[in-house]
Amino acid sequence: MSTVTLLPVIDAAACCAPLTREALDAQQADDLARSLKALADPTRLRLISIVAASEGEEACVCDLTEPVGLSQPTVSHHLKILTEAGFLSRTQRGTWAYFRLVPGALDAVARLLVTA
Template identity: 55%
Template sequence: MPKSSLELTPVQAVACCSPVTREPLSAEQAETVMPLLKAIADPVRLRLLSLVASHTDGEACVCDLNDAFELSQPTISHHLKQLHEAGLLDREKRGVWVYYRINAGALGDLVRVLGGVAP
């Protein structure tokens, strides 16, 4: 069965624009992207990033994230802190709670560098 042009267009657009497929990363680029990759290399942190990004209004409180895991609140907070320190999450304290939001710039940098790399 032939594929429609709608199915092929996104693949072509990503493949032509990815720096990784156009040329090797420079040492500076690799050093810049390494902390981001290291931060999301853990399945819990990757899920947390996804949960925050998909949460209502694009932000979530630690109290909103605890039920998604069979982990203690301090462990969840530790993982969120690592994502924050890597620059992937911004945070704001409101009363006793801390709210997290995706840092679109850092996530965009990661996507631009690695976009189009197939597993």
Template identity: 65%
Template sequence: MSTTLELTPVTTAPSGACCAPLVREAADAETARELAHLFKALADPARVQLVSIIAAHDGGEACVCDLTAPIGLSQPTVSHHLKILVEAGILTRTQRGKWAYYALMPGALTRLATSLTDAAA
């Protein structure tokens, strides 16, 4: 059994390009590296859950002692994940006595979202 397909003529864009033009400036190499670092820090389900829990706390801040039970991981493992999020600039860390408190870095998640969704701008 054979099938015959009709070919349609190909037209090129007026500029000679095969694709639509960019509607905004794409990320340069340095911006791409910075964004990749943020995405890499969030590329773990436990870290995404930690960010979500911290953001859901009253005042957007949580003590490390409040983060181990909801995640179901040991305190050293949670601290490791939190350290990665702080180093990436997603969370801030404040020491109060023997406890560390974590909060979202202002604008960190907004920057990630707008880097991908600002096509209409």
């Protein structure tokens, strides 16, 4: 006959740490995942960096192809993704499109990731 050893009951409250701030709800998590997906590309991060470093935080698509070493259609595709994600705004001037950082867009992502 085998002997069963019973372990002491542990208070459930003692093992579960309380939340110290509000957690993301399902919609916030979905929105954040979509934003991070748009940013999770080295070329897109470089494009945002170049736009941010440009005079007036604005750059023409014609000025963005050489620094990243990609064709204009490929750069335009990346810029479209960043624009749809809300990180860049687009202005058409003649035949060229100009891109500018959306004020606070990157800050909003950072706030969701920073622990208080």
